[in-house]
Amino acid sequence: MASLTSLGDEALIALDTVSERATSFFYPNVRLGVTGLSRAGKSVFISALVHNLIHGGRMPLFEPAHNNRISKAYLEPQPDDGVPRFAYEKHIEDLIKNQIWPESTRAVSQLRLTIEYETASGWGRFFSRNKLHLDIVDYPGEWLLDLPLLRKDFATFSRESIARAKSEKRTEIASEFLDLADKLESNAEADETAVRELSDSFKTYLANCRKDELALSTLPPGRFLMPGDMEGSPALTFAPLTNVTDHAEPGSIQAMMERRYEAYKTLVVKPFFREHITRLDHQIVLIDAMQAINAGPDAVADLERALVEIMSCFRPGAGNLLTSLWQRRIDKILVAATKADHLHHESHDRLEAVVDRLVKNVTVSAGFANASIETVAMAAVRATKEATIDDGGEKLPVVVGIPAKGERIGDEIFDGIRQTAVFPGDLPDDPEALFRMESMPQQRFVRFKPPKVERTAEGITLSLPHIRLDKALQFLLGDRLQ
Ligand SMILES: Nc1nc2c(ncn2[C@@H]2O[C@H](COP(=O)(O)OP(=O)(O)OP(=O)(O)O)[C@@H](O)[C@H]2O)c(=O)[nH]1
Ligand SMILES: [Mg+2]
Numbered sequence: 001m002a003s004l005t006s007l008g009d010e011a012l013i014a015l016d017t018v019s020e021r022a023t024s025f026f027y028p029n030v031r032l033g034v035t036g037l038s039r040a041g042k043s044v045f046i047s048a049l050v051h052n053l054i055h056g057g058r059m060p061l062f063e064p065a066h067n068n069r070i071s072k073a074y075l076e077p078q079p080d081d082g083v084p085r086f087a088y089e090k091h092i093e094d095l096i097k098n099q100i101w102p103e104s105t106r107a108v109s110q111l112r113l114t115i116e117y118e119t120a121s122g123w124g125r126f127f128s129r130n131k132l133h134l135d136i137v138d139y140p141g142e143w144l145l146d147l148p149l150l151r152k153d154f155a156t157f158s159r160e161s162i163a164r165a166k167s168e169k170r171t172e173i174a175s176e177f178l179d180l181a182d183k184l185e186s187n188a189e190a191d192e193t194a195v196r197e198l199s200d201s202f203k204t205y206l207a208n209c210r211k212d213e214l215a216l217s218t219l220p221p222g223r224f225l226m227p228g229d230m231e232g233s234p235a236l237t238f239a240p241l242t243n244v245t246d247h248a249e250p251g252s253i254q255a256m257m258e259r260r261y262e263a264y265k266t267l268v269v270k271p272f273f274r275e276h277i278t279r280l281d282h283q284i285v286l287i288d289a290m291q292a293i294n295a296g297p298d299a300v301a302d303l304e305r306a307l308v309e310i311m312s313c314f315r316p317g318a319g320n321l322l323t324s325l326w327q328r329r330i331d332k333i334l335v336a337a338t339k340a341d342h343l344h345h346e347s348h349d350r351l352e353a354v355v356d357r358l359v360k361n362v363t364v365s366a367g368f369a370n371a372s373i374e375t376v377a378m379a380a381v382r383a384t385k386e387a388t389i390d391d392g393g394e395k396l397p398v399v400v401g402i403p404a405k406g407e408r409i410g411d412e413i414f415d416g417i418r419q420t421a422v423f424p425g426d427l428p429d430d431p432e433a434l435f436r437m438e439s440m441p442q443q444r445f446v447r448f449k450p451p452k453v454e455r456t457a458e459g460i461t462l463s464l465p466h467i468r469l470d471k472a473l474q475f476l477l478g479d480r481l482q
Pocket of ligand 2: 042104
């Protein structure tokens with residue numbers, strides 16, 4: 001079986017990790033990885049975090065901010081010249097000026113925020129100033145799901161992917177792809193058009209799995225959904241075969257697929273882990289638990305599976321392909337359910353219990369002794385306010401906001417203008433219920449427009465409102481700003 005632990009592969013990955021730049025010569029830097037599956041809320045989280053730090057947002061649970069020890073936070077050029085810069089200014093303009101959510105981002109990006117602060121020891125006693133460079137790396141969680149591929153050859157990848165496509169929830173959505181795959185003889189002569197056709201059909205099937213009704217999460221290869229800058233290249237143009245054999249005939253369809261699959265691993269997967277993942281200090285994994293809950297138990301179970309796979313990339317120890325390559329060690333991981341503003345605060349603890357339940361398997365499967373894992377239910381940007389309405393004598397806790405255009409509850413389709421009170425329903429007391437079909441609660445989560453950000457009498461834009469963003473920051477950065 002192909003294995004990354006062979007010297008060649010490991011040396012290949014290690015090659016560049018020894019050359020970490022001396023960026024932290026004068027001041028320490030922290031590399032914070034921000035990940036999550038597409039639409040989980042990565043871009044909104046980073047924008048809100050930076051905006052709140054630069055503009056001195058209200059963050060009582062973030063000790064350095066609460067104690068006024070942060071003197072200044074500002075953006076500086078990032079250390080990695082070859083990585084796209086996170087489009088902070090554009091995202092903030094969208095959120096605050098245009099009141100729309102930022103556009104989907106498709107690749108890795110980076111932003112450096114420098115924080116000047118008074119040290120905790122100096123604070124209140126004698127003046128002592130320090131500086132921290134926070135390097136934030138935004139990358140798609142889908143790409144992490146590729147790590148297990150490094151251990152698999154093409155035949156194994158094919159068999160597993162086809163079995164998944166034939167599973168109960170997916171078979172209907174996969175039928176077009178499966179039909180096409182059945183027609184393709186793996187030992188037939190290699191044919192670019194046929195290979196591309198099957199690959200396109202496979203990608204369409206994967207994309208359909210992500211849609212709201214199914215909201216499935218485990219869909220490797222990650223670049224097929226989030227191609228980044230290699231879209232259209234042969235390394236991204238292959239597909240699993242239904243009638244795969246253990247030995248491909250030279251010049252056959254299978255041989256062509258195999259070669260491309262191996263190129264995918266060498267050109268895409270390994271460099272990604274080497275250049276980005278093995279250099280992180282802290283990691284936040286964002287999940288859209290609400291989308292999964294809305295879609296039902298299969299989506300919740302699938303999200304759990306994806307989370308286990310994502311987290312296992314960061315797991316230290318012998319079972320991890322990356323262990324010997326870590327240049328730094330991830331010592332903190334925060335798993336955060338975003339968009340808690342869709343719920344009344346009475347349900348926030350229950351949402352946190354759902355996240356706890358989702359990560360339980362990861363912690364149980366040992367090895368995380370060195371990294372502390374924390375969970376939080378938060379909203380990086382709070383788009384709603386809370387209220388109580390009287391429903392025939394019964395008091396209902398509701399959230400009030402402007403549902404985005406086209407969102408619907410039952411027969412009602414929203415116009416994107418009208419403010420509406422939504423009763424989101426209660427999350428169950430026991431998160432286990434979300435994994436069982438019969439006890440699914442009726443949930444109503446709609447997407448809201450971003451909030452109108454207030455201005456002071458002097459015309460200064462206040463920072464973006466949030467829920468527990470400060471708690472997340474305290475966990476991730478509190479001890480680095482002592
Ligand atoms: N109400 C609310 N909605 C949010 C919040 N964060 C994200 N969203 C919603 O989730 C969508 C996706 O957020 P993004 O930050 O763009 O997600 P992403 O993970 O960067 O997505 P990709 O770039 O596509 O991978 C947004 O368009 C919003 O509709 C939040 O804090 N509150
Ligand atoms: Mg994004």
